[in-house]
Amino acid sequence: MTWLRALREILRTGLAIERKRLEPLVAIRAAAGVAIVIGLALWLVSPVYAASAALGAFSAGTATFQRSWRPRKVIALAAGAGLAAGTFLGYVAAGNVATFLLLLAAWSFTAGMAWAAGPTAGIVSTATVAAMLVTITLPGSLAQAVEHAVVIFLGGVVQATLILLFPVRRWGAHRDALADAFAAVADYARRLRHDPTAPFDPGALMTAREAAAVTPLQARHRPPALHGTRGLAERIRPAVASLADPALGAPAEGPQRDRARELLGAAADVLDAAARAIRRGTRAEVPPRVMDLLRIDDADSDGEDGGALEGAARQAAVRLAALLREVLEVAECGEQRASRAEDGRSAETPFLMRPTLIRVLPVVLREMRRELRPDSTVLRHALRLAVVAPVGYLVGGLLSPGHGYWVPIAAVLVMRPDFHQTYARAVARFAGTLVGVALATGVVQLTSPDAYLSGGLAVVSAALSYLVMRTGYAVSQAFTAAYVVFLLGMGGEEWDQTVPDRVLLTLLGGILAMLAYLVYPAWETPRLLDRLADRLAANGRYAAAVVRSYAKPSAQGFADVRKALLDSREADADWEEAFDRAKQEPVRHRGLNRREAEDAAEAIRALGRAAMLLETHLPTRDGPPVPGAALFAEAVEADTAQAARDVRARRNLEWDRVEEALDAWAGDGGGGVQERVVHRGAELQLRALEDLTTAVDRTPLERDVDSAVREHRARAAEAGQADRAEKAAAGRAGRFGPPSEPGRERDEDTDPPTGSRP
DSSP states (O other): OOHHHHHHHHHHHHHHOOOOOOOOHHHHHHHHHHHHHHHHHHHHSSSHHHHHHHHHHHHHHHTTOOOOOHHHHHHHHHHHHHHHHHHHHHHHTSSSSSHHHHHHHHHHHHHHHGGGGGGHHHHHHHHHHHHHOOOOOOOOSHHHHHHHHHHHHHHHHHHHHHHHOSSSSTTHHHHHHHHHHHHHHHHHOOOOOOOOOOOOTHHHHHHHHHHHHHHHHHHOOOGGSSSSSSSHHHHHHHHHHHOOOOOTTSSSSSHHHHHHHHHHHHHHHHHHHHHHHHHSSSSSOOOHHHHHTTOHHHHHHTTSSOOOOOOOHHHHHHHHHHHHHHHHHHHHHHOOOOOOOOOOOOOTSOOOOOOOTTTHHHHHHHHHHHTSSSTOHHHHHHHHHHHHHHHHHHHHHOOTTTTTTTTHHHHHHOOOOHHHHHHHHHHHHHHHHHHHHEEEHHHHHHOOOOOOOOHHHHHHHHHHHHHHHOOOOOHHHHHHHEEEEHHHTTTTOHHHHHHHHHHHHHHHHHHHHHHHHHHOOOOSGGGHHHHHHHHHHHHHHHHHHHHHHHOOOOHHHHHHHHHHHHHHHHHHHHHHHHHHHHHSOOOSSSSOOHHHHHHHHHHHHHHHHHHHHHHHTOTTSSOOOTTTHHHHHHHHHHHOOOOOOOHTOOOOOOOHHHHHHHHHOSSSSOOOOOHHHHHHHHHHHHHHHHHHHHHHOOOOHHHHHHHHHHHHHHHHHHHHHHHHHHHHHHHHHHHHOOOOOOHHHHHHHHSSOOOOOO
16 A cells, blocks of 8 residues: 555544444443542542542543453453552652653553553553653642542542442443354354355454453353353354355255255344344244244155255254254343353353453563564554653653643554554544634633533533544544543633643644654564464364364364364454555565465465364264374375465465375265265365465466566666766766767877977
């Protein structure tokens, strides 16, 4: 992408307004926390103190809107504690500029490294840097610094208390995540009716898995409908895909295809009913006609209805019907459903564990250590923060001693580990600030508010900022900017003292953030080959694990399949995220163009899909083994691991071991339907690997053409240099006379002047 197109996309994204479901009750509750803190501080102390105290309540309320599966009250308390710590250390060190700058750099670096634990940790940690920079009032002693830190923490305590006393849609985010997983599989089943090889985005299933991990305290209070049902969606997805695929399921045309379409439609209806039941916590009914369509009886096996499902297609249909019967219990019984085993295990199996905030600290530190490498995006982001925050503080102090901290705050809050988000947020923050201060200025001029009215206007602005927080960064920043203007007005500052500085210093902070990324970028484009290689290796391990489970069915083999599937999903998600970022960056990959990347990703997706189709027909633990599958599984794992290294080195890919193993494996059906299914799946895997070769390999003709192109460019460059040298010589001749010929120069040196005597 060129810089011009990248900037256009940045403007479009930064100023975009998304249609999201608003949460007015949550916004009102968070604004009430801000109102309580401001009101108490105005009543008991002073307006200046109230302006300082409101920082903790507003920032803690903002933190509760970040995406996290922990209880919101815990997030509010953690944010309040972090804000208090940053405020205390900032006030203690503010008396000495050198000490404060060193502390600010170290704190900013740590906040940047917190992105290793996830976006929520990174965003909340960045807010603590902003709290350290805000010096509305400067305590004169250590006791006063402690007092201000305690007041900031109380803001978080107030928000947590309100969440505890007035819960809004408890477990709502977890319900939505699980319901979205069922809805995604339902949509997939409907698309398979018309496109048997339709792609599926596992993002909803991955989100549901993240939401399913709970702490021991959460597990004791989790609704029954949220326990153990996610595994059904996980297992239904390969079942519907296998039924629809012409290679392993129903034929492309004929009565069996019609029957498969009926089953897929019925499955979608049941999954949608389950999604509604889980989302609302109520009962849902499935129409009787859907129940009839799901009945796989003996008439189907005998073919009496003319639409008999045979072989692998029938196996997939029977498995799908059994899974949907379990889903019907969710749809029909709602919250009264007894918790079932997750992923087919016993109900006593431990739930997915999420460590508490105290026990998560070693995990976060371990993730930070993993990111301490030169090519780490998180490390580069942390280093940019560590430099930008002190530099912005110095520059802001020189330009506006009273409000100079707005420069580093604006820079720190818009900075993200990737290019596009940083630039888009910088544009959105400036645009939102411009609109917000204009609106606030108009209101101040019309009303001339006192301290109490300014506090009320600040609370209203905070509520509106919370309400539209998920609709767009520019919109929320408009109300946040108005909130700051009203808050400072409550502290005694006139609007004409704050508005110009607010706009100009915010613009300067955004520019500083943009320049920091240009000076020390973390482009995703150069790492695309590594991401592609990781995805290939992970999907190769998944494909090999599935085939190996046919060779020797066992509990350990099924566990290996599950682990390999999760690893492949994570690698797929990393690739998709990296590729999306790379498409928005104004740089190009010199070894992998966009078409090659898309074709390669599609081939690897086909490899994973072939493995997923086979996962539907995995034998039971006491099922008959398929001996030929063992050699093929080893070949797939070995060749894909070698191919991943070849992709990184831009070498041609070879699948000799896979081809030899498939040739040696007759797959003539001696093992029955099971062997025919797995052999057909192995053929699909080899076809996907060959498509990958076509996508990224360079044939001898391509290498010759590339060599000729490089030679042509080298000659053109040499010719260009010669032309420039001739033009330079001609220019010199125009200034000092025509150039003389070499022989003529020697004649002039030896011949005497005209008219002279020898």
